[in-house]
Amino acid sequence: MATYMTVRELYEGVYSKSLQDGMKVEIDGWVINNRFMGKMGFINFNDGTCFKNAQLVYDDSFADFEVSEKLRLGCSINIQGILHVTLDGRQPFEIHLTKLNLIGGVDDTYPLQKKKTSFEFLRTIPHLRPRTNTFRAVFRVRSVLSMAIHEFFQNEGFVYVHTPILTSNDCEGAGQTFQVVSDISHPEEYFGKRVTLTVSGQLHVEPFCEAFRDVYTFGPTFRAEKSNTSHHAAEFWMVEPEIAFADLYDDMDLIEDFLKYITKYVLANCPDEIDFFDQRIEPGLKEKLNNFVNKDFVEVEYTKAIDILLEAKKNGHKFNNDNIYWGLDLESEHERYLTEEVFKGPIFLTNYPKEIKAFYMKQNSDGKTVAAADLLVPEIGELVGASEREADLDKLTNRMKELGMDVSSYQWYLDLRRYGSCPHAGFGLGFERMMQYLTGMSNIRDVEAYPRTYKECDF
């Protein structure tokens, strides 16, 4: 009687020595590769439970030899065989086949063949690319990273809030939002008003921090930007925690703990996948991530950063945009100079001019800056945007009026400052940007299951 197992259980059992050499096992899975050499055949086999393949071995005396010999990449099979533990070998075990059933074949139209296929081509077949090494690694990391996020917050006592996708309160102006209609000729019929897809859960999660103290939202958000770059998508996921009785420095501590926790979690739970990315996608990735979890994040005030950039310019450093002044919304080259050349690691840039930041940020006593912090990271640029929120009703209302906002439609949000207000702070992490940082995948389309971008929404 064969024991039904998965490839993951085989690896775990062989390494922990809980499986007996010579035992009979049964597995279902897919053929990754099938080579016949001399009298011996070798099938690389994967059932999706583990990044690593299992090796199946057969010879020409095998009863199902004819089927085996013809197996193509991609076939699904059910096998039985004898486990041979080979801890000193190239792989820690092999299965010597005693039985093989073909479940689902493939013909020669199968788009995934042994030859290397480009990421561009694989984007045209998002339903098949998870079967390749790269995307099997990407999407397992995506799952593990999601779990890391939930574990961190739940362990810390945060309450997960499902902020709405549909909203009549659009936080950042109409230009970049998608509108939602049930009948195109009567766009406001269903809800009785204009409804859009959320661009951020922050405004909707803030009320919950005044009930539960520490909360987070983690879900899809949408921007209708018409840009076709490697880091913009129309649909992407955001992580947005909000903490009460907390200032910007509590927030920055939370960010550092959080990012280090989720990075360590992925390193610990996806070692094979990270090795793969380190070898095939971004050489040096593991070292980068190990530095990231071990290095202290440094705080640099915006004003100080401008001084540093002006000094660099004076000393002959060439910036494409060398019009550097207090008030400038820093560009990628400035951020990279600071993280890569000056501080050689992640920095929190803090206390930005209020003009270049959002209306809800706490106004500092200097009258010029707000209690905001962006986490800048070498190569990536901004990874996290954070701020303490303005908790004072009058200051917040005045700022909204200065900016010409329709204060009447934000009365519910202002209620938080009217009734039992408290200092609170939060941040936003673009989940896909974190995925790109952890995997080295340079295009956002390659870390999403079915990427949606300008002019692209197939399937």
Next chain:
Amino acid sequence: MATYMTVRELYEGVYSKSLQDGMKVEIDGWVINNRFMGKMGFINFNDGTCFKNAQLVYDDSFADFEVSEKLRLGCSINIQGILHVTLDGRQPFEIHLTKLNLIGGVDDTYPLQKKKTSFEFLRTIPHLRPRTNTFRAVFRVRSVLSMAIHEFFQNEGFVYVHTPILTSNDCEGAGQTFQVVSDISHPEEYFGKRVTLTVSGQLHVEPFCEAFRDVYTFGPTFRAEKSNTSHHAAEFWMVEPEIAFADLYDDMDLIEDFLKYITKYVLANCPDEIDFFDQRIEPGLKEKLNNFVNKDFVEVEYTKAIDILLEAKKNGHKFNNDNIYWGLDLESEHERYLTEEVFKGPIFLTNYPKEIKAFYMKQNSDGKTVAAADLLVPEIGELVGASEREADLDKLTNRMKELGMDVSSYQWYLDLRRYGSCPHAGFGLGFERMMQYLTGMSNIRDVEAYPRTYKECDF
């Protein structure tokens, strides 16, 4: 020096006896109630970390007496005080105040007052209702239930897939879908085609089970139904796992394990909240849930169920719809009769007529039925819909043609049957329906943070 703590830490520390009677503590939070009787004042206090309140005590010799006496429900305060452990008392501890600072006041326009407010009224202030007992309980359960779902699947080795919200492949016909546009006068400009909000992640998650074996999606889904009932919402969350090399019976085992796990998890992690629902919302709830986790789910074939219903009718049971025949899509009263009168517990109704089920379900060899299973539960009706999927390319294609579907736009989905196909199965759980089952809250609007229904999308 006072030790900064949360209410949860106080309860845990007092029960585990790790906190010293007489220690000095500091806490931030909100006033739930403030009574002054004779020379003593009592503040019920909550900081959101715990369903239970802490009791703060002061007398008229207290330095901040004047502030304390005037504190209204909803004020946020920072306090210091001495911990008095009273394990034999009505509550296990009190804090005798030594210092009190008002952080954020409230005026008499605050909509939450001591008098009982209706759920209908509270729906008009979704940003404030999480501060009430009922909604503090609901939204913590929602968070804990979400985590239970992730823990179950991740412990079982499932990969979490973020299936897309935006799709050009609308699974169940255009009538009940929302369309997404960036420019109402050029609705297809942004994506170059008609794009809608997903009604289910199933078709998009299936390809991942042919790569990772066991996968799940958990995210928002949308229906533009124009019905105004207590169990329909335009936006709601679905849990949809998909398992490869599995038939309907593997799927039913998974459903039973899963539902019992998440229910036990909520019972174990939200005991105070469940007690509250049992006492205030649905008397008998705890007994119902304990039965649910302890009782075996019974399988009843659809054909057998029809026989039972016909027999009941013959014996004089009155159904509003008594036109009972093989092929009938059972109505709620029929389902309730089966679960409440006949089997007195959850049942899997299996092998439905193919005419009343979806195109992708595996066709049984009788030519008439499909390998579907609905889990029916007393009072609620259908909790889960499950099926084995048709893995045979020809059978699936023929069924789609019979139903007049546009086969050409499903070629990617058919590829799963073309290349390395395998038996696979899955199910869908409406997350809000599970929330209603666990809390006894009878209206779906009361288990969503910001409910969106026909004609309702405020905030």
